[in-house]
Amino acid sequence: MERNTKQKSAVKEALVVADRPLTPFEILESAQAQVPGLGIATVYRVLKAMTADGSVVPVELPGSAPRYEMSHRGHHHHFHCRGCERVYEVAGCPQDLARFAPPGFVLDGHEVVLYGRCSTCVSVGGH
Amino acid sequence: MERNTKQKSAVKEALVVADRPLTPFEILESAQAQVPGLGIATVYRVLKAMTADGSVVPVELPGSAPRYEMSHRGHHHHFHCRGCERVYEVAGCPQDLARFAPPGFVLDGHEVVLYGRCSTCVSVGGH
DNA sequence: TCTCTATTGATACCAAGATATCAATATCGG
DNA sequence: CCGATATTGATATCTTGGTATCAATAGAGA
Numbered sequence: 001m002e003r004n005t006k007q008k009s010a011v012k013e014a015l016v017v018a019d020r021p022l023t024p025f026e027i028l029e030s031a032q033a034q035v036p037g038l039g040i041a042t043v044y045r046v047l048k049a050m051t052a053d054g055s056v057v058p059v060e061l062p063g064s065a066p067r068y069e070m071s072h073r074g075h076h077h078h079f080h081c082r083g084c085e086r087v088y089e090v091a092g093c094p095q096d097l098a099r100f101a102p103p104g105f106v107l108d109g110h111e112v113v114l115y116g117r118c119s120t121c122v123s124v125g126g127h
Numbered sequence: 128m129e130r131n132t133k134q135k136s137a138v139k140e141a142l143v144v145a146d147r148p149l150t151p152f153e154i155l156e157s158a159q160a161q162v163p164g165l166g167i168a169t170v171y172r173v174l175k176a177m178t179a180d181g182s183v184v185p186v187e188l189p190g191s192a193p194r195y196e197m198s199h200r201g202h203h204h205h206f207h208c209r210g211c212e213r214v215y216e217v218a219g220c221p222q223d224l225a226r227f228a229p230p231g232f233v234l235d236g237h238e239v240v241l242y243g244r245c246s247t248c249v250s251v252g253g254h
Numbered sequence: 255t256c257t258c259t260a261t262t263g264a265t266a267c268c269a270a271g272a273t274a275t276c277a278a279t280a281t282c283g284g
Numbered sequence: 285c286c287g288a289t290a291t292t293g294a295t296a297t298c299t300t301g302g303t304a305t306c307a308a309t310a311g312a313g314a
């Protein structure tokens with residue numbers, strides 16, 4: 001990750017513009033608009049480097065391969081659309097989840113995933 | 128799933144006794160106490176049949192392959208121990224998650240996963 | 255008990271996601 | 285502008301989780 005290349009810029013730009021977690025394949029498609037011929041291996045390589053340096057964070061959701069989003073964001077959760085499978089960021093967070101932990105268990109984190117249809121799939125009646 | 132075999136009984140018994148979602152491999156280990164020589168293929172076969180008939184439900188958590196639990200339980204969530212990787216059932220559920228959905232999005236489900244250390248790993252100081 | 259055939263265990267195979275390989279290319283300090 | 289070498293794209297390979305195959309075994313009705 002020492003030289004500046006248009007491939008790296010395109011991957012990062014895809015994540016910044018999307019403003020939601022993207023799969024490596026979504027990143028590939030988006031970044032290919034900037035860099036035709038971009039390969040999936042490069043997407044994985046850049047994501048690995050950006051994850052290592054902390055500029056990107058992996059987003060793991062049930063039943064899906066990891067998506068990636070830019071890291072300079074506060075604590076938040078995600079909405080997974082059942083129509084288009086896209087994942088969106090949501091701002092809120094339920095408070096006081098510690099009360100649900102079984103006695104004797106120590107809680108140090110949590111994940112909340114909302115499911116449903118995004119505004120696009122609601123209006124389109126997506127499958 | 129037409130004949131009663133000790134393999135099927137052992138798989139079901141493992142799930143009933145555990146009272147928490149188990150991975151196919153956890154089921155294998157537990158059921159082998161009843162049926163030495165039990166194969167992983169049979170575990171997958173029985174799980175598939177039990178999932179199809181609704182007696183078992185898959186539990187998908189971020190970054191993990193599916194676990195399975197008996198289905199006659201109400202709505203609940205899970206606690207994923209970072210020490211032993213075991214998953215436990217938790218009873219509560221945060222209310223009013225709909226308020227977190229972005230405008231125009233339709234919410235029809237949610238998942239909450241708690242992370243931390245189970246009582247065993249807390250006392251043992253598990254890695 | 256006998257017979258039919260569902261079920262089993264071992265293992266080959268498959269699919270998805272990701273990494274390794276390697277020759278060709280592009281970056282960038284000098 | 286040159287040259288050393290980081291980076292790239294194509295693709296072979298690997299890993300994990302799960303399914304298909306098939307000969308041997310074992311339910312269970314007659």
